[in-house]
Amino acid sequence: DHVANQIAAGEVVQRPASVIKELLENSIDAGAGRIQVVIKDAGKTLIQVIDDGVGMNITDARMSFERHATSKIKIADDLFALRTKGFRGEALASIAAIAHVELKTKTTQDEVGTCIKVEGSQIVTQEPCVTPKGTCISVKNLFYNIPARRNFLKSDNVESRHIIDEFQRVALAHPDISFSLTHNDNELFQLPVANHRLRITNILGGKTNEKLVPVDEDTEIVKISGFVGKPEFAKKSRGEQFFFVNNRFIKSPYLNHAVTASFEGLLKDKSYPSYFLYLEVDPKSIDINIHPTKTEIKFDDEHALYAILKSSIKHSLGQFNV
Numbered sequence: 001d002h003v004a005n006q007i008a009a010g011e012v013v014q015r016p017a018s019v020i021k022e023l024l025e026n027s028i029d030a031g032a033g034r035i036q037v038v039i040k041d042a043g044k045t046l047i048q049v050i051d052d053g054v055g056m057n058i059t060d061a062r063m064s065f066e067r068h069a070t071s072k073i074k075i076a077d078d079l080f081a082l083r084t085k086g087f088r089g090e091a092l093a094s095i096a097a098i099a100h101v102e103l104k105t106k107t108t109q110d111e112v113g114t115c116i117k118v119e120g121s122q123i124v125t126q127e128p129c130v131t132p133k134g135t136c137i138s139v140k141n142l143f144y145n146i147p148a149r150r151n152f153l154k155s156d157n158v159e160s161r162h163i164i165d166e167f168q169r170v171a172l173a174h175p176d177i178s179f180s181l182t183h184n185d186n187e188l189f190q191l192p193v194a195n196h197r198l199r200i201t202n203i204l205g206g207k208t209n210e211k212l213v214p215v216d217e218d219t220e221i222v223k224i225s226g227f228v229g230k231p232e233f234a235k236k237s238r239g240e241q242f243f244f245v246n247n248r249f250i251k252s253p254y255l256n257h258a259v260t261a262s263f264e265g266l267l268k269d270k271s272y273p274s275y276f277l278y279l280e281v282d283p284k285s286i287d288i289n290i291h292p293t294k295t296e297i298k299f300d301d302e303h304a305l306y307a308i309l310k311s312s313i314k315h316s317l318g319q320f321n322v
C-alpha cells in the first residue's frame, strides 16, 4: 500500500545517490556486464540506470514494484549467508512511491519486452515494447509528492558529489563490470572492464598507478587484496579510503585504525593514507547491519582481523622500501 511504501521510502531513499545505489545493486544482482548511469540535474529530475542483465518477464516486472514480494530473505538465517546484495525487496516499491518510474525490461527468452510506468505506487501504463535484453529504469522527479523532502535536497554540486561517491564505490567493487556515468550530457566516467589496479587508476587518474603498493594476504579468517598508497602520496583528507567486504563497500573506523597504525612513523601530521582494500570473509562470520542505508558491518573476529590487516600492510610497505 502506498502509505507503507512512502514510509519505507523515507528509510531507503534519502537523496538521489540512494536511488543510484539501489539501482546499481539490482543491476549487479541481475548479472550485468555493462551498466550505464544517466542523470540530469544531480538526479533531481532524472536518474536512469541501463543494464544488460537477465531482465524480467512480464510477471516479474509487475511484481518488482510490490513491497517484499521479491525479498530474498526466506529464513532468518539467510541474513548471515547473504551473497547477493539485494535482500529486502523494498527498494523499487519505495522509489515508485516517491517518483515517476519507468521500467523497460526484457529477458533472453522473450521476444518482446515490457514497459511499465508507475506513479505514486500505481501502475499507470503497461505495454509490450521493443527493447534490448536487460533492464532500463528511469526515475523522474524524485520526491515530486513530498515537497518537504524535495526542498531538503542540497545544491546540485553537493547532490552530484554524493552520486559520484556512490558510483565510484560500486565501480571500485566491481572492476569486472563496465560502467559509465553521464551528467547533463557530460560523460564523467567511462570505465572499461578491468582488474582492480586498472579500475582504481581509471577512476582516480593522475599519478594513481605509481603510488599503489599491493597488499596480499590469505589466512583462514580473511583474504586481503588491494592496495595502499605510498606514504608520500598521503592526502590532506580522507577521500581515498575504501574498504570492501565481499565486494560491498563498508565503513569501518576500527579497521581504518588498523591501516593508520600500520603507517606509524611514516606519515606527516594531519595526512591520511589512501587505501583500496578488498577483504573476503566467510559470510557467516559477518553481520551486515540490515538498516537499508547503512554501510556498517560487524565481524565475529574483529581483533584478529585488525592484527592481520595491520601486519600485512606493514609487510607490504616494508617490501616496497617506503
Ligand code: ADP
Binding pocket: 022, 026, 027, 030, 051, 053, 054, 055, 056, 060, 063, 064, 065, 070, 071, 072, 085, 086, 087, 088, 089, 090, 091, 092, 093, 134, 135
Ligand atoms: P531486492 O533487490 O531487495 O529484491 P528491489 O526492490 O531492489 O528488491 O527489486 C525487486 C526485484 O525486482 C528484484 O528482486 C529483482 O527480481 C527485480 N529487479 C530489480 N531490478 C532489476 C534489474 N535491473 N534486472 C533484473 N531484475 C531486477
Ligand code: MG
Binding pocket: 022, 025, 026, 085, 086, 087, 089, 091, 092
Ligand atoms: Mg534491490
